[in-house]
Amino acid sequence: MYVAVKGGEKAIDAAHAWLAEERRGDTSVAELSVAQIREQLALAVNRVMAEGSLYDPDLAALAIKQARGDLIEAIFLIRAYRTTLPRLGASTPVETAQMAMCRRISATFKDLPGGQILGPTFDYTHRLLDFKLAAEGEVPTAPTAPASLDAVPHVTAMLNRDGLIQTEAEGNDTPPDLTREPMELPTTRPLRLQAITRGDEGFILSMAYSTQRGYGRTHAFVGELRIGTVAVEMDIPELGFSVEIGEVELTECETVNQFKGSKTEPPQFTRGYGLVFGQTERKAIAMSLVDRALRWKELGEDNTGAPAQDEEFVLMHADNIQATGFLEHIKLPHYVDFQAELELVRKLRREALAHGEAAE
Amino acid sequence: MNALSIDTAARKAWMGLLARTQPAHLAAFMPDLPDHAVLRGPEVGAVMVRGRVGGTGQPFNLGEMTVTRCSVRLADGAVGHAHVQGRDKAHALRAAVVDALMQTTEAEAVENRILAPLRTTETQARSLRATKAAATKVEFFTLVRGEDK
Numbered sequence: 459m460y461v462a463v464k465g466g467e468k469a470i471d472a473a474h475a476w477l478a479e480e481r482r483g484d485t486s487v488a489e490l491s492v493a494q495i496r497e498q499l500a501l502a503v504n505r506v507m508a509e510g511s512l513y514d515p516d517l518a519a520l521a522i523k524q525a526r527g528d529l530i531e532a533i534f535l536i537r538a539y540r541t542t543l544p545r546l547g548a549s550t551p552v553e554t555a556q557m558a559m560c561r562r563i564s565a566t567f568k569d570l571p572g573g574q575i576l577g578p579t580f581d582y583t584h585r586l587l588d589f590k591l592a593a594e595g596e597v598p599t600a601p602t603a604p605a606s607l608d609a610v611p612h613v614t615a616m617l618n619r620d621g622l623i624q625t626e627a628e629g630n631d632t633p634p635d636l637t638r639e640p641m642e643l644p645t646t647r648p649l650r651l652q653a654i655t656r657g658d659e660g661f662i663l664s665m666a667y668s669t670q671r672g673y674g675r676t677h678a679f680v681g682e683l684r685i686g687t688v689a690v691e692m693d694i695p696e697l698g699f700s701v702e703i704g705e706v707e708l709t710e711c712e713t714v715n716q717f718k719g720s721k722t723e724p725p726q727f728t729r730g731y732g733l734v735f736g737q738t739e740r741k742a743i744a745m746s747l748v749d750r751a752l753r754w755k756e757l758g759e760d761n762t763g764a765p766a767q768d769e770e771f772v773l774m775h776a777d778n779i780q781a782t783g784f785l786e787h788i789k790l791p792h793y794v795d796f797q798a799e800l801e802l803v804r805k806l807r808r809e810a811l812a813h814g815e816a817a818e
Numbered sequence: 819m820n821a822l823s824i825d826t827a828a829r830k831a832w833m834g835l836l837a838r839t840q841p842a843h844l845a846a847f848m849p850d851l852p853d854h855a856v857l858r859g860p861e862v863g864a865v866m867v868r869g870r871v872g873g874t875g876q877p878f879n880l881g882e883m884t885v886t887r888c889s890v891r892l893a894d895g896a897v898g899h900a901h902v903q904g905r906d907k908a909h910a911l912r913a914a915v916v917d918a919l920m921q922t923t924e925a926e927a928v929e930n931r932i933l934a935p936l937r938t939t940e941t942q943a944r945s946l947r948a949t950k951a952a953a954t955k956v957e958f959f960t961l962v963r964g965e966d967k
Contacts, residue, residue: 513867513883514904546863546885546901551870551877558944560951568958576954602949612873626875633868633878647871648878655880689834690867690883690903697899699826702834703865703885704903710873733869735881 481526495519504707504736505529509778510536511637511656513706513735530658530778537779548632550700552688554710554733556609559686561737564613566679566714572610577685578737613682614712614729623714623727643770647753650773654748655734657776659741665751665766665776666744674751674764678730681714685737709734711742715750720758728757748772829920832933836916837902839936841909847932848912852919853893860888860907860914886910896921 482489496503496519506518510533518536525531561577564570576582578600617623633648641649654662669676687707693700711732719725730750732742751766753759765771775781836844864882871878887901888910898918902910919928 508881511881512864513881516904517884540864540882543862543864543882543884545882546861546865546887548866548879549868551868552880554869554873558948560947561954574956575951576956577951578954600950601953602946603953603955605945605948605952607944607948614872615874626870626872628874629876631876633876635866635879637879648876651869651871651878652880690865692865692901694899694901696889699830701830701837701901703837703901704883705838706867706883708869708880712872729872731872733873733880 481524490523492516492519492523495522501737502527502529504738505659505741506532506536508735508738508741509533509656509658510540511735512536512540530782534779534782547692549690549692549703552690552706552708554684554688554708555612555615557684557686557688557708557710558607559610559684561685561739562610562682564680564682566681567613567616570613570616610684612712614714617681617714617727621726624717624723624729626729641773643773645769645773647749647756650752650769651731651733651745651749653773653776654745655732658778658781659738659744661776661778662744662748663740665772666747668764669747669751669766674754674762674766676713676730676747676750677716678713678747678750679715680743680746681712681729683709683711683739683743685709685739707736709736709738709742711739711746713743713746713750717757723757728753829917832920833900833913833917835933835936835940836900836913838940841902841904841906841912843936843939844909844912844916844932847935848916851912851915854890854915854918856911857889857891857897858887860886860910862886862905862907865901888914890914890918892918892922894922 496515499519499522500515502522503515503518506521506529507513507515509529510518510521512518517539518532521532521535521539522529524535559572559575559577561579562572562575564574568574614623618625633652634646636649636652641653645653668674670678685707687705689702689705691700692703709732713730713732714727715730717723717726717728728750730746730748730753732745732747732749734742734745748766751764752769752772754761754767761767863885865885866882867880868877869880870876883903884905885901885903886905886907886909887899888907889897889899890911891897892915896918898914898916898921900910900913900917902913916928916932919925920933
């Protein structure tokens with residue numbers, strides 16, 4: 459229960475003034491610019507865009523600066539901002555097969571058309587602190603090699619030629635949008651993917667990890683992981699045709715999973731899918747594992763009671779802004795609630811003590 | 819292919835280029851704007867970006883992106899539209915003016931003065947990125963196996 463109380467304005471103003479001062483830190487150290495955050499903390503920017511569910515690197519960088527590097531606070535700022543924007547429309551589905559890739563690897567095939575492209579990865583680094591970065595220095599230039607700009611087909615498309623992998627149901631239905639209508643259970647796969655792609659990276663990671671450890675095991679291989687830019691195209695009613703309105707960087711992960719077949723389906727591989735804004739590889743892989751685990755009913759698998767198979771558990775707890783809001787509201791004044799509890803405990807104690815005395 | 823469809827393809831190409839370009843690049847090639855009336859905007863909004871399940875299946879909502887739109891009419895009546903990525907209103911206004919100019923007798927001059935250099939910049943950036951990626955392509959070689967001895 460909340461009761462309107464006055465007071466505290468001066469304290470709040472002083473607290474916010476101090477916050478601004480602390481945000482700036484030691485003024486003898488140069489101030490960070492938004493452009494520096496955008497360019498040099500790009501993976502933090504990507505996470506804020508993915509979970510803020512708004513692709514705009516400058517805004518995400520500003521949010522990170524304002525939030526003093528607290529990424530969930532930054533995501534909160536982005537979510538709040540996006541509610542102020544009019545919705546101009548929806549894009550046609552992006553063509554990830556046409557992606558201009560900076561990274562593309564497959565754990566299932568060594569030699570594949572288009573090859574294995576490592577891209578700017580942390581993989582194979584030694585994870586030793588690099589003290590050269592603490593000193594200003596020259597940046598080495600990345601080597602180049604002759605390249606083709608042709609589109610590279612998906613690995614799953616190659617498997618599909620032999621019928622070895624399940625085909626995704628085609629369709630062009632307008633997908634449900636959880637930012638417009640509250641999520642209702644049971645959900646559909648498009649709605650689940652929207653909820654997971656904007657879900658908390660740590661939560662999705664832990665859910666995916668739980669499936670690997672045996673809680674809803676799905677035996678996933680990374681069939682393909684690709685990172686790169688795709689064009690975003692939208693139908694413009696006044697023109698009568700669609701135009702490109704920009705391009706976004708995406709990470710896409712497709713897993714290939716064991717499936718022994720069912721009464722209606724022959725044994726074949728099945729798929730889990732992850733698609734996330736920005737270079738967000740851990741999240742995209744985790745997303746594809748969680749997506750696959752949630753498909754148990756559709757594929758006629760056993761529900762082992764694993765958390766990752768429970769769509770209510772996964773989808774209702776994946777959003778870090780909802781979680782933060784509910785978690786942190788308990789620090790706000792609950793004076794009247796607590797007064798009632800206090801009265802109750804005092805009364806019960808009086809009764810208990812009186813009862814004890816009477817018994818003696 | 820008839821003339822109309824060629825025009826549409828060309829128009830789609832320049833509108834896409836204008837949408838993707840950095841606002842500062844466009845401004846550098848276009849410091850002054852011709853006389854024009856703004857019909858709509860510039861207005862900042864969001865577009866829901868969609869993907870497909872498994873890359874090929876049913877559409878789903880991936881998340882929004884910021885987009886600014888603008889429509890203008892030039893003195894000679896040509897109408898231009900723009901939807902550009904980001905929140906830069908001057909970018910959307912310039913893109914709409916270029917779209918209108920490309921429908922006038924100015925088209926060739928605008929193509930040479932503005933669109934061609936923007937296209938070159940974009941092609942070079944894309945090509946540089948692709949060549950850096952190509953340099954990280956793995957060349958596998960098989961080690962000598964024990965039984966080969």
